[in-house]
Amino acid sequence: MKIKSATFEISAPSLAGAPRLALPEFAFIGRSNVGKSSLLNLLAEKRDLARVSDLPGKTRLLNFYTINLNWRLVDLPGYGYAHVAKSERAEFNEAVAAYIEGRENLRGVFVLIDSRLEPQAIDLAFLEWMAGTGVPFAIIFTKIDKQSLSQTQAGIARFTRAAALTELDPPPPLFATSARTKAGRSDILRYIEKNKQPAGGAA
Numbered sequence: 159m160k161i162k163s164a165t166f167e168i169s170a171p172s173l174a175g176a177p178r179l180a181l182p183e184f185a186f187i188g189r190s191n192v193g194k195s196s197l198l199n200l201l202a203e204k205r206d207l208a209r210v211s212d213l214p215g216k217t218r219l220l221n222f223y224t225i226n227l228n229w230r231l232v233d234l235p236g237y238g239y240a241h242v243a244k245s246e247r248a249e250f251n252e253a254v255a256a257y258i259e260g261r262e263n264l265r266g267v268f269v270l271i272d273s274r275l276e277p278q279a280i281d282l283a284f285l286e287w288m289a290g291t292g293v294p295f296a297i298i299f300t301k302i303d304k305q306s307l308s309q310t311q312a313g314i315a316r317f318t319r320a321a322a323l324t325e326l327d328p329p330p331p332l333f334a335t336s337a338r339t340k341a342g343r344s345d346i347l348r349y350i351e352k353n354k355q356p357a358g359g360a361a
Contacts, residue, residue, distance in 0.1 A: 159348065159350065159351045161201070161203055161226060161347075162226050163226055165224050167222040167223060167224045167230070168221075169221050170219060170220045171220070171253060172252075172253045172257075173220075173261060176222065176261065177230070180262065180263040181228060181229050181263065182265045183222075183229070184229070184231060184264075185232040185233075185257070185264060186231065186268045187254065187267060187270065188236055188269060188271065188281075188298075189270075191236075192270045192272050192300055193270065193272070193300040193301055193337060194208070194236065195208040196300075196337035197298065197300060197335060200335075200337045200343055201343060201346060202225065208223070208233055220232060220235070220253065221233040232264075237251065237254070237284055258288075258291055266295060266353055267288065267293055268295070268296050268297075269285060269288065269295055269298070270297075271317060272300055272301055273300060273313050274304060274309075276313075277317050277320035277321065281321075282320060285323075294330075294353070296333065296349065297317075297331070297332050297333070298334075298335055298342070299317075299333065300337075301336065302335065303339050303341070310334060318332070333349075
């Protein structure tokens with residue numbers, strides 16, 4: 159897939175504020191500081207599409223970006239630490255859950271995991287919740303350029319075991335990425351291209 163255009167469309171605090179035009183959507187979510195904004199900019203080949211910040215929890219809204227005028231990337235607030243009051247964090251999680259469970263044109267969710275870390279309880283809990291929604295999802299392991307290939311492979315294997323991914327039917331696709339080397343970009347875009355259309359019909 160060639161990205162010809164990538165533009166910010168709207169930020170919404172909840173599902174009610176999401177765009178009305180039902181383009182196919184692919185959402186991205188992960189713990190704060192997992193490299194989500196860098197990955198979105200990589201996919202779009204636009205350095206400033208999503209704001210990259212050193213401050214964890216910067217994404218507070220559902221951010222919609224229109225790609226090639228016919229589908230969307232959706233940047234969801236990170237789960238876990240956020241640099242806001244606890245009451246606001248609860249609102250994030252509620253908005254994210256409502257979007258994932260209730261957005262009819264959502265084609266899939268990409269869950270981002272830092273490839274360098276041991277399996278984190280919050281990531282495992284989120285994936286368990288995701289599996290229960292019935293919404294298709296895939297896992298993206300980020301920052302693979304910051305360690306050796308063998309370390310990345312071992313980390314992915316540990317996470318796969320901890321999350322019992324092989325027990326899911328079917329198991330979610332796995333991608334390994336680096337915003338610096340562009341590793342994984344073409345694989346993710348091929349997955350999106352393949353899954354843009356709903357089963358048995360057009361978007």
